[in-house]
Amino acid sequence: MKMNGNLKSYLNKRRSEVDRVLESYLPGPTCEPALIHEAIRYSLFAGGKRIRPILCLAACESVGGRSEVALPFAAAIELLHTYSLVHDDLPAMDNDTYRRGKLTNHKMFGEATAILTGDALLTAAFTMIAEKGLAASVSPKKVLKIILELGSASGSTGMVGGQLNDIESQGKEGLYLEKLKEIHTHKTGVLIRAAIRIGGILGGAGPKKLSQLTAFGEKAGLAFQIADDILDVEGKEETLGKPVGNDQTRGKWTYPALVGVSRAKKEAAVLIEEALESLKSFGPEADSLRHIAYYITHREK
Amino acid sequence: MKMNGNLKSYLNKRRSEVDRVLESYLPGPTCEPALIHEAIRYSLFAGGKRIRPILCLAACESVGGRSEVALPFAAAIELLHTYSLVHDDLPAMDNDTYRRGKLTNHKMFGEATAILTGDALLTAAFTMIAEKGLAASVSPKKVLKIILELGSASGSTGMVGGQLNDIESQGKEGLYLEKLKEIHTHKTGVLIRAAIRIGGILGGAGPKKLSQLTAFGEKAGLAFQIADDILDVEGKEETLGKPVGNDQTRGKWTYPALVGVSRAKKEAAVLIEEALESLKSFGPEADSLRHIAYYITHREK
Numbered sequence: 001m002k003m004n005g006n007l008k009s010y011l012n013k014r015r016s017e018v019d020r021v022l023e024s025y026l027p028g029p030t031c032e033p034a035l036i037h038e039a040i041r042y043s044l045f046a047g048g049k050r051i052r053p054i055l056c057l058a059a060c061e062s063v064g065g066r067s068e069v070a071l072p073f074a075a076a077i078e079l080l081h082t083y084s085l086v087h088d089d090l091p092a093m094d095n096d097t098y099r100r101g102k103l104t105n106h107k108m109f110g111e112a113t114a115i116l117t118g119d120a121l122l123t124a125a126f127t128m129i130a131e132k133g134l135a136a137s138v139s140p141k142k143v144l145k146i147i148l149e150l151g152s153a154s155g156s157t158g159m160v161g162g163q164l165n166d167i168e169s170q171g172k173e174g175l176y177l178e179k180l181k182e183i184h185t186h187k188t189g190v191l192i193r194a195a196i197r198i199g200g201i202l203g204g205a206g207p208k209k210l211s212q213l214t215a216f217g218e219k220a221g222l223a224f225q226i227a228d229d230i231l232d233v234e235g236k237e238e239t240l241g242k243p244v245g246n247d248q249t250r251g252k253w254t255y256p257a258l259v260g261v262s263r264a265k266k267e268a269a270v271l272i273e274e275a276l277e278s279l280k281s282f283g284p285e286a287d288s289l290r291h292i293a294y295y296i297t298h299r300e301k
Numbered sequence: 302m303k304m305n306g307n308l309k310s311y312l313n314k315r316r317s318e319v320d321r322v323l324e325s326y327l328p329g330p331t332c333e334p335a336l337i338h339e340a341i342r343y344s345l346f347a348g349g350k351r352i353r354p355i356l357c358l359a360a361c362e363s364v365g366g367r368s369e370v371a372l373p374f375a376a377a378i379e380l381l382h383t384y385s386l387v388h389d390d391l392p393a394m395d396n397d398t399y400r401r402g403k404l405t406n407h408k409m410f411g412e413a414t415a416i417l418t419g420d421a422l423l424t425a426a427f428t429m430i431a432e433k434g435l436a437a438s439v440s441p442k443k444v445l446k447i448i449l450e451l452g453s454a455s456g457s458t459g460m461v462g463g464q465l466n467d468i469e470s471q472g473k474e475g476l477y478l479e480k481l482k483e484i485h486t487h488k489t490g491v492l493i494r495a496a497i498r499i500g501g502i503l504g505g506a507g508p509k510k511l512s513q514l515t516a517f518g519e520k521a522g523l524a525f526q527i528a529d530d531i532l533d534v535e536g537k538e539e540t541l542g543k544p545v546g547n548d549q550t551r552g553k554w555t556y557p558a559l560v561g562v563s564r565a566k567k568e569a570a571v572l573i574e575e576a577l578e579s580l581k582s583f584g585p586e587a588d589s590l591r592h593i594a595y596y597i598t599h600r601e602k
Contacts, residue, residue, distance in 0.1 A: 027457060027458060031458070032458070032462070033457075033462045033465050033466055033469075035465060035469070036457045036461065036462055036465050037457060040457060083420075087416055087417075087420060090416060092411075092412035092413045092416060093413050093416065110393075111393035112391075112393045112394050112465075112468050113465065115388055115391060115393060115394065115416065116388075116461050116464060116465050118420070119384075119388060119419070119420075119423065119461050120456050120457035120461045120462075122420065122423055122424065123423065123452055123455050123456040123457075123461065124452070124456055124457065126427040126448060126452050127448070127449060127452025127453060127456055129448075130445045130446075130448035130449040130452060131449050131452075133445055134442070134445050134446065134449065139441070140440070140441035140442040140444070140445050141435070141441040143441070143445055144431045144434055144435050144441050144444055144445065145431075145435065147427060147428070147430075147431035147448065148428060148431040148432050148435065151424055151425070151427050151428025151431060151432075152428060154424050155421050155424040155425055155428055156328060156334075156337045156338060156341060156421035156424075156425065157328060157332065157333075160337065160417050160420050160421045160424065161333070161334045161337055161421075163417060164334050164336060164337050164413075164414065164417050165334055167413050168334075168336070
């Protein structure tokens, strides 16, 4: 499978849909207090790829569901993802100056506003699901299950825990693969897995399909993070929108640092093969999901 | 009405119930990553008064509901409140060293861990409501409404917005009462109002009772913050667990700074009278709520 024109237009179409829902849901940039709404929009509409919501939509379609049903929930996942980026960039965390070619939120608005921006985005994710869920055709019980999926994936035993382990491990000796996989899985993998599972649940997946989607999500999520690590070594600064080699400077635990770029690439390719294998019983409705899996390890940013 | 033995034992009983639910819900302090769970428990079990959950329980009873029904939701409100304290104390925000007689979270665990502790607590609040809601006798639709109440109260147009305004206004000239009321209302009032409304909703309040409870919550919430400001001037450091006079040092906008301690006290007393007036059609089931209103302005910490 190759990244082709069809996939590009699929990704663009889905990204616009997600952006439109976010745009209409959030308070406008002049809504009081204006500073927080300006700061939220600054980070949310900074040119993100919307990979997590798109995976959610494609997973919904892969089991025969209509992606419109999943759209507001998929968009809420992007709010949660953006919160994690804003907080991860903070001086006390990764202390990043650029993201997606723009100053990070705290460099632009100051540290206090950036902390509050992340808090507001995280809160908005759950609020949006509840609000859209009450108006949707989805049963309230299913909406609660989605909140539980997302909350478990992003809390202290999920994404937040992964970020803590990532910071704690920086510059430390004794790097080993199992520990790195665990950090990656929690920091990035769990939210990608949750996005895919939520799409499946909304698409009406039974237990078997849902467990196959879960396996797909786990493999693809880990491959995504390895690809990210490789881009930090091999990517172009103007495409990435942030300096190359950041991870190494900080003594971050990454796949390329541990096993070298070439083995890391192989590892990512194997994971994507395994991910695709999990979908072998799925029909052509899962083709978008399959193509995105390929794209994950072949993107340039 | 006076703070009496009955009220003391009511508050103690309810506080233990809330603590028990939180204790059993949260991952243990040795659960991985242990540091985040230790940090969460450090701030959550630091001797908080649990005023917001207790108001929620008392509001549930005031309309004839059983407080057991509201208990898990009330406890989740305390998770949300604790997140806001941990983040407000951060160096980029209020830069506090002590809270409740203990070092603040970031002084104890470092800034990165404190940011993540707040994030995890905020996430846990919504996750807990969804999880307990799925297991409860409450309808899933009602649970979604509760999440919406809490999310709206705490997001960018609620508590987060209030905190931003509070920080922005520090040390600025042109202090005036309407602006201060607005800051107080958003920073403290909205969450207290939401706690009371959620109790009412879970107790089965009809639209009229709910609107009376809302009015009660608005008045009592503002009185609570004025009382807090007064304690910062008149309180005892050993009782408060933090230095007295903090607000003045920082050029914070407060009631005592604006109108003097004596008028601030009068203002709080009037608000409590008005709050009690809102409950005049309520029967003796609302007595706990009435007594807590009195306690709000007569507490020593």
